[in-house]
Amino acid sequence: MDLTVNAMWFSIALVFIIAAVSKIAIERIMLDPVYKPRPPVVNSVSLIRLVLTKGLRAMICDQHRKLGSVFSVSFFGLHKVTFLVGPEVSGHFYQGLESEISHGNTLEFLVPIFGKEVGFGVDITTRTEQMRFYNEALKPSRLRSNVDPMLKEVEVSTNLQSEYRHDYIPSIILTPLSGLLLQDYLAKWGQHGVVDLKHEFEQLIMLIASRCLLGTEVRENMFGEVHTLFRELYNGMGLTSVLFPYALTLANRRRDKARVNLSEIFTKIFRSRKRAKQVESDVLQNLIDAKYKNGRSTTEAEVVALIIMLLFGGNHTSSLTSTWTGACLLRHQRSLTAVVEEQKQIIRKYGERIDYNILLEMDTLHNCIKDALRMHPVEPMGIRKVHKNFIVKTKEGTEYEIPRGHTIVSPVLYNHNLPYIYKDPYVYDPDRFSPGREEDRVGGKFSYTAFGGGRHTCVGEAYAYMQIKVIWSYLLRNFELKLVSPFPETDWSKLVPEPKREVMVSYKRVAA
Numbered sequence: 001m002d003l004t005v006n007a008m009w010f011s012i013a014l015v016f017i018i019a020a021v022s023k024i025a026i027e028r029i030m031l032d033p034v035y036k037p038r039p040p041v042v043n044s045v046s047l048i049r050l051v052l053t054k055g056l057r058a059m060i061c062d063q064h065r066k067l068g069s070v071f072s073v074s075f076f077g078l079h080k081v082t083f084l085v086g087p088e089v090s091g092h093f094y095q096g097l098e099s100e101i102s103h104g105n106t107l108e109f110l111v112p113i114f115g116k117e118v119g120f121g122v123d124i125t126t127r128t129e130q131m132r133f134y135n136e137a138l139k140p141s142r143l144r145s146n147v148d149p150m151l152k153e154v155e156v157s158t159n160l161q162s163e164y165r166h167d168y169i170p171s172i173i174l175t176p177l178s179g180l181l182l183q184d185y186l187a188k189w190g191q192h193g194v195v196d197l198k199h200e201f202e203q204l205i206m207l208i209a210s211r212c213l214l215g216t217e218v219r220e221n222m223f224g225e226v227h228t229l230f231r232e233l234y235n236g237m238g239l240t241s242v243l244f245p246y247a248l249t250l251a252n253r254r255r256d257k258a259r260v261n262l263s264e265i266f267t268k269i270f271r272s273r274k275r276a277k278q279v280e281s282d283v284l285q286n287l288i289d290a291k292y293k294n295g296r297s298t299t300e301a302e303v304v305a306l307i308i309m310l311l312f313g314g315n316h317t318s319s320l321t322s323t324w325t326g327a328c329l330l331r332h333q334r335s336l337t338a339v340v341e342e343q344k345q346i347i348r349k350y351g352e353r354i355d356y357n358i359l360l361e362m363d364t365l366h367n368c369i370k371d372a373l374r375m376h377p378v379e380p381m382g383i384r385k386v387h388k389n390f391i392v393k394t395k396e397g398t399e400y401e402i403p404r405g406h407t408i409v410s411p412v413l414y415n416h417n418l419p420y421i422y423k424d425p426y427v428y429d430p431d432r433f434s435p436g437r438e439e440d441r442v443g444g445k446f447s448y449t450a451f452g453g454g455r456h457t458c459v460g461e462a463y464a465y466m467q468i469k470v471i472w473s474y475l476l477r478n479f480e481l482k483l484v485s486p487f488p489e490t491d492w493s494k495l496v497p498e499p500k501r502e503v504m505v506s507y508k509r510v511a512a
């Protein structure tokens, strides 16, 4: 009997407590104009099957449809990851102050690769100044002089030498690459043959980088060595190294050794230039000459780290984009005809010459690269950590508060395919960026984020377009090309997704 009475009183008390708490909560919502609800939450366990069977994109699509453009995924109640879908809710992600939103420790694994003197190894003030050095070194007025050396590399790499190459030579036969072998290899495109674009562009971009970024010493005397070391450093970005960057694994030890050897090479160049008071026109020189606001010059170790970071940011991204552009163009006859026609028109106007201003006139080619990158972004997802609560407003007008501690994700790949921004988003259609359509502009500032945006926007965008245009304008002018392997699928197992397997292209040199 006593038990029943107690249970009754307990139930009544509970009802009162719940009512009181709800009243306070409702009053807070009604009275506090600043109060905003948190985004809807979905449990990660319920999503695992979908992610494993259909992939991350399908999961985002599914939740976007069910929950709207802002939703959180809870990992066992311990950590929440909030997805921000679409340009309307992406402003703070890209523009928020570093003290409020930053990469946090998400890129910690890059510190042993780049060095503790740059990027995520230094405080934000130093990093901002270092980004200024890059911006200075890569500004259009400096880039102009790089067109000729770039073109020279493409010509040398594809020009007929003594032999014809009819068949594709698997790269494995040619690696490890000694400098001479590599240059011989690249000099033998000949009259016709078949190549793997992915492989060719990786080499070509490295050659261009060694000439324009690193300078004569590397390009002329130690290209092969630097290329091999750089590859070893790049291979240190496997899953284990990303998760445990300081573990004593074989991959990490190889990575560290390659870093030490690269550092020795660049340090020698740094010292020899200083000793001989030699001044070159490459980006390395700009970094050697750079000065912090307080007048301090960059140190040897900083220059080494800065140049490694630049190679990392620029090489793989550019070679993959060149490859995707090729695959898209050679798959879509309409676009291919349009870019070839554009080259003919430009030749009629300027002759065979290509310079910085002429490259700027290649709008059709520009849009072809841009749409390839829209469909195949090298960074399919941007990630940041929230240090201070902030509010987002969806395009329907709903406001949510994203609290401190959340990880936030901008799903670039998904955003690039939103049908209310891009017409027929899964169709390769470079004209979508032409005057009159300009779908990325109409959609708002962060509709197109293949190069990031806001505070961490890519400093190498102009350089990247320039080198990809140099390569493709040269190829389109001099070769008939055909994609002979199937259109590549994406290999999502890589940290930077890339075309799966080789991208085989047959070529025939056209008569001058």
Ligand code: HEM
Pocket (backbone or CB within 6 Å): 131, 134, 309, 310, 313, 314, 315, 317, 318, 321, 373, 378, 379, 382, 449, 450, 451, 452, 453, 455, 456, 457, 458, 459, 460, 461, 463, 464
């Ligand atoms: C098609 C080629 C390229 C693509 C798609 C690309 C893409 C990107 C993206 C998405 C970011 C932003 C990363 C973030 O928000 O966390 C970025 C940053 C960066 N990129 Fe590029 N990039 C390319 C070429 C280059 C080149 C050629 C260079 C240098 C020569 C370069 C240097 C950098 C650097 C230094 C940053 C860091 C900026 C910062 O943290 O403030 N990139 N790039």
